[in-house]
Amino acid sequence: MSQFFQIHPDNPQKRLIQQAVEIINKGGVIVYPTDCAYALGCHLGDKTALDKIKRIRKLDDKHNFTLVCSDLSEIGTYAKVDNQQYRFLKAHTPGAYTFILKATTEVPRRLLHPKRRTIGLRIPDNKITQALLSELGEPIMSTSLILPGESEPLIDPYEIRDLLQHELDLVIDGGYCGMEATTVVALVEDQPEVIRIGAGDISAFE
Numbered sequence: 001m002s003q004f005f006q007i008h009p010d011n012p013q014k015r016l017i018q019q020a021v022e023i024i025n026k027g028g029v030i031v032y033p034t035d036c037a038y039a040l041g042c043h044l045g046d047k048t049a050l051d052k053i054k055r056i057r058k059l060d061d062k063h064n065f066t067l068v069c070s071d072l073s074e075i076g077t078y079a080k081v082d083n084q085q086y087r088f089l090k091a092h093t094p095g096a097y098t099f100i101l102k103a104t105t106e107v108p109r110r111l112l113h114p115k116r117r118t119i120g121l122r123i124p125d126n127k128i129t130q131a132l133l134s135e136l137g138e139p140i141m142s143t144s145l146i147l148p149g150e151s152e153p154l155i156d157p158y159e160i161r162d163l164l165q166h167e168l169d170l171v172i173d174g175g176y177c178g179m180e181a182t183t184v185v186a187l188v189e190d191q192p193e194v195i196r197i198g199a200g201d202i203s204a205f206e
Contacts, residue, residue: 002168004161009033009175012131020170021135028169029053031145031160032132033177034068034124036096036199037153038160041068044141045108053141056167058148065111066098066120067139070130074139075121078107085187094125096178096199100186111141118188128174144181155179 003023005016023030029042029052040056042049044067053059067078072089075081079101081089089099103112103119112119122142124130133140145154147163154160157173164171183200186193192205 002161002165003170004157004173005170006173007128009177010127012128014131017128017131017135020132020172023170024132024136024140029056029167030170030172031157031164031168032129032140032172033126033174034129035094035126036124036144036178036180036182037155038145038157038177039068039142039153040145041140041142044111044139046141047110050110050141052167053143056164057143057146059143061114063143064100064113064118064120066122066142067107067111068129068133068142069121069123069139070133071123075101075123078104078139079119079121080104088187088192092200092204093123095123096125096180096182098122098182098184100184100188100195102188116188118186120184122182126174126177128172146181152179153181 007016024043027046027049029049031038040053098120100118100120107119157171161171180199183198184196185205186195194202194205
């Protein structure tokens with residue numbers, strides 16, 4: 001049975017943030033709000049938690065998982081970024097984008113696309129997410145909360161709890177945070193490629 005925390009979207013309660021991070025560190029799978037929609041998250045080194053997320057979403061090994069980072073300083077640890085890519089990232093973070101980049105050896109192999117060796121990275125503009133990342137001290141392994149057969153993410157934390165309470169360890173109710181997934185942009189080749197149109201404006205990448 002999952003726990004259910006109501007965390008203030010503008011002034012996240014430190015005690016609840018600390019408890020949420022304890023759950024992550026103990027191998028828990030959580031649902032938390034971002035600047036686009038609710039997301040599934042776990043500790044980036046935890047294979048059991050990752051497998052649970054794959055079961056919830058019925059994902060195969062070709063799915064690009066995302067590392068949700070606090071700022072650009074973390075991205076260089078997990079992705080190979082040249083000067084042009086860095087300028088792109090700086091101009092569009094924090095925000096409603098997931099960027100696909102070539103991964104460094106710091107990224108666990110099970111998180112990578114098996115052929116392309118890429119990883120998704122994102123920096124959300126959300127105070128609850130940022131508080132979690134600050135307390136955790138490293139990225140959250142994450143994916144949008146889109147259930148099998150659906151095209152839109154779940155947006156109601158009470159519905160999420162009802163549907164998934166036996167699969168999750170924690171649902172964070174952070175209020176309404178949008179119903180669109182991120183815009184996904186690949187920064188692997190010379191030119192940016194929009195992979196999925198979502199909440200982020202794509203005009204800069206066209």
